[in-house]
Amino acid sequence: MIRLIVADDEHLIRGALVALLNLEDDIQVVADTDTSTGAVELAQEHRPDVCLLDLEMPPTDGLDASEKILRTVATKTVIVTRHARPGVLRRALASKVSGFVPKSTPAQELADVIRQVAAGKRYVDPEIAAAALSAEHCPLTERELDVLRESRGTAQIAQIAQKLHLAPGTVRNYLSTAMAKVDARTRHEAAETAWQQGWI
Amino acid sequence: MIRLIVADDEHLIRGALVALLNLEDDIQVVADTDTSTGAVELAQEHRPDVCLLDLEMPPTDGLDASEKILRTVATKTVIVTRHARPGVLRRALASKVSGFVPKSTPAQELADVIRQVAAGKRYVDPEIAAAALSAEHCPLTERELDVLRESRGTAQIAQIAQKLHLAPGTVRNYLSTAMAKVDARTRHEAAETAWQQGWI
DNA sequence: CGCCACCCGTGACAAAAGTCATCGGTCTAC
DNA sequence: GTAGACCGATGACTTTTGTCACGGGTGGCG
Numbered sequence: 001m002i003r004l005i006v007a008d009d010e011h012l013i014r015g016a017l018v019a020l021l022n023l024e025d026d027i028q029v030v031a032d033t034d035t036s037t038g039a040v041e042l043a044q045e046h047r048p049d050v051c052l053l054d055l056e057m058p059p060t061d062g063l064d065a066s067e068k069i070l071r072t073v074a075t076k077t078v079i080v081t082r083h084a085r086p087g088v089l090r091r092a093l094a095s096k097v098s099g100f101v102p103k104s105t106p107a108q109e110l111a112d113v114i115r116q117v118a119a120g121k122r123y124v125d126p127e128i129a130a131a132a133l134s135a136e137h138c139p140l141t142e143r144e145l146d147v148l149r150e151s152r153g154t155a156q157i158a159q160i161a162q163k164l165h166l167a168p169g170t171v172r173n174y175l176s177t178a179m180a181k182v183d184a185r186t187r188h189e190a191a192e193t194a195w196q197q198g199w200i
Numbered sequence: 201m202i203r204l205i206v207a208d209d210e211h212l213i214r215g216a217l218v219a220l221l222n223l224e225d226d227i228q229v230v231a232d233t234d235t236s237t238g239a240v241e242l243a244q245e246h247r248p249d250v251c252l253l254d255l256e257m258p259p260t261d262g263l264d265a266s267e268k269i270l271r272t273v274a275t276k277t278v279i280v281t282r283h284a285r286p287g288v289l290r291r292a293l294a295s296k297v298s299g300f301v302p303k304s305t306p307a308q309e310l311a312d313v314i315r316q317v318a319a320g321k322r323y324v325d326p327e328i329a330a331a332a333l334s335a336e337h338c339p340l341t342e343r344e345l346d347v348l349r350e351s352r353g354t355a356q357i358a359q360i361a362q363k364l365h366l367a368p369g370t371v372r373n374y375l376s377t378a379m380a381k382v383d384a385r386t387r388h389e390a391a392e393t394a395w396q397q398g399w400i
Numbered sequence: 401c402g403c404c405a406c407c408c409g410t411g412a413c414a415a416a417a418g419t420c421a422t423c424g425g426t427c428t429a430c
Numbered sequence: 431g432t433a434g435a436c437c438g439a440t441g442a443c444t445t446t447t448g449t450c451a452c453g454g455g456t457g458g459c460g
Contacts, residue, residue, distance in 0.1 A: 012280070015307020016216030019223060080212070107215020141406065154389035157447070170408050176448060186416090187447080188388060189354035341436065357417070370438055376418055386446090387417080 002118045005046060006032040007039035007065065008054040008080070017052070017110075024111045036065035043069040049118045050098075055081035055088065063088070067095045076117045084125065086132035087198020099123045138199045144178040147171050149200045151191040202318045205246060206232040207239035207265065208254040208280070217252070217310075224311045236265035243269040249318045250298075255281035255288065263288070267295045276317045284325065286332035287398025299323045338399045344378040347371055349400045351391040 004021060006029055008014040018029045031042045036057045043051055051069055053062035066077040078099030079092055092100050098117040101110065102125055113123045140148070150160040157175075161168040175187045184190035194200045204221060206229055208214040218229045231242045236257045243251055251269055253262035266277040278299030279292050292300050298317040301310065302325055313323045340348070350360040357375070361368040375387045384390035394400045 010282070010303040011306045012301075012303045012310060013213050013216065015310075016213065016220040019220040019307070020216040023219060082210070101212075103210040103212045106211045107219070110212060143407070154384075154386055154392050156385065167409055169410060172448065173409085173450095174407095176450085179448080184354075185448090186354055186356065192354055343437065367439055369440060372418065373420095373439085374437095376420085379418080385418090 002027045002050060002114060003046070003048040004029050004050050004052060004114065005039065005042045005048045006052045007034070007036065007042075007057060007062065008032075009034045009057045010054075020107060021052075021111060021114070027111060027114060036060045036062060039065045040068045040072075043073045043075060047073055048075055050114050051075055051077045052114070053077055053079055055079050063092055063095060063097075066092070066097050070096050076120075078113060078117055078123075084128045084131075085196060085198030086128065086135040087138065089124065089128050089132045090198070093124070100128065101125050102128065135197060138197065139181045140178055140194065140199060144174050144181070145194070145200050147174045148178055148187070148191045148194045151175065151187040152195065152200070202227045202250060202314060203246070203248040204229050204250050204252060204314065205239065205242045205248045206252045207234070207236065207242075207257060207262065208232075208252075209234045209257045210254075220307060221252075221311060221314070227311060227314060236260045236262060239265040240268045240272075243273045243275060247273055248275055250314050251275055251277045252314070253277055253279055255279050263292055263295060263297075266292070266297050270296050276320075278313060278317055278323075284328040284331075285396060285398030286328065286335040287338065289324065289328050289332045290398070293324070300328065301325050302328065335397060338397065339381045340378055340394065340399060344374050344381075345394070345400050347374045348378055348387070348391045348394045351375065351387040352395060352400070 004027055006014055006017055008017065011034065014032055014034065018032055021027050022029050030046050030048055033039055033042055037059060039051065039053055053065055055062040057065070062079050066079065069075060069077060076098040078101065079097050080101055080103060081088070082103050084102040089100055099113050099122065101113055101123070105125065116123050146164060147160060150163055157171050158168050161171045164171065175190070179185070179187060179190045182190050182193050184193060191200070204227055206214055206217055208217065211234065214232055214234065218232055221227050222229050230246050230248055233239055233242055236259060239251065239253055253265055255262040257265070262279050266279065269275060269277060276298040278301065279297050280301055280303060281288070282303050284302040289300055299313050299322065301313055301323070305325065316323050346364060347360060350363055357371050358368050361371045364371065375390070379385070379387060379390045382390050382393050384393060391400070
């Protein structure tokens with residue numbers, strides 16, 4: 001019997017996943033939660049065979065939870081995500097995640113993935129894997145990523161500068177170089193593509 | 201027995217919902233699909249008692265599918281959504297939707313909602329209802345909404361003008377008045393708040 | 401050591417975005 | 431029939447963004 005915990009912030013989906021997986025004879029969902037911090041606590045308490053973690057989850061995210069769990073508990077983690085961005089897969093694999101599947105996966109496959117992971121194998125969605133392999137490495141520097149992160153919202157340059165404790169001109173320079181690197185015409189466009197790539 | 205169709209573009213969630221709802225003795229999922237157009241076809245073919253529709257769904261959306269279904273089939277529709285924006289609820293109710301629940305709803309409640317709707321009642325999530333009632337009516341004109349819709353992406357004014365067959369100056373004027381009405385400092389900010397309100 | 405990449409900043413300039421006044425046309429409501 | 435709201439447009443203006451050249455400082459590497 002594979003013992004499993006499920007973490008997803010959308011109650012409806014979490015409940016449905018629990019119901020779905022409990023239908024399998026060899027899988028038992030021992031606990032579920034709607035927060036990344038809760039997932040860490042549950043993992044330490046129940047010591048499950050596998051942890052199914054949604055990537056988009058307050059207060060941090062599933063990747064953060066996975067790292068914390070794997071540092072303290074002998075278990076496997078599977079990340080489920082809505083938007084499968086290549087860069088995120090890279091970070092996920094670097095942090096020893098065992099499985100990575102998008103929410104577009106057919107439901108019947110999920111149980112199989114969990115079984116494979118429980119058996120010590122790794123499973124990565126082939127589409128995402130291909131995208132991640134063909135994607136080039138991030139060309140942006142740490143500071144460029146910082147200003148792009150702040151550019152995702154509707155903030156103006158002056159506000160970004162204030163938040164990062166930089167001069168407005170410096171922010172504009174970082175944005176300019178970043179835009180040149182990713183071939184964008186506005187900072188919003190650059191931030192968008194950086195997000196799509198999973199760089200921020 | 202309540203006959204149900206399920207439409208959601210995320211296979212994993214759709215499969216899980218189907219599994220969850222089929223566990224109920226009095227509910228039977230007769231078909232499911234991942235597109236809004238598919239939902240309309242399935243409704244016409246199976247004539248279910250209730251249609252469970254995700255709001256975010258290609259190629260149009262769940263609201264559009266609901267309208268088309270209700271025009272041609274004697275059935276009830278329930279909208280499920282990730283981001284429950286007040287303005288969307290307003291439009292949903294205007295188009296005779298019977299139920300409106302966010303994905304943060306506890307899973308066990310969903311079956312109850314479906315039963316109520318099948319019995320001819322309406323169900324709206326109390327939180328969203330309260331937000332929709334306290335929200336003021338949209339102050340923007342049709343054209344202002346048009347330009348804001350196009351401003352959601354990373355397009356420049358010239359591109360928006362081209363897409364809408366307008367002069368760039370006209371676009372700027374609409375954006376300027378829209379920004380004044382919603383108290384925003386950039387078109388991105390204005391588009392964001394209009395989106396949050398469910399106006400676009 | 402020099403070279404290079406990155407960090408942080410300035411100043412000047414061009415392009416894009418946003419503000420404002422004003423115009424004419426349509427359509428609705430009082 | 432006229433006042434008001436909306437649509438579409440223009441021109442002049444200010445502010446914000448983005449580009450470019452350049453400065454100094456740090457730290458790694460051959």
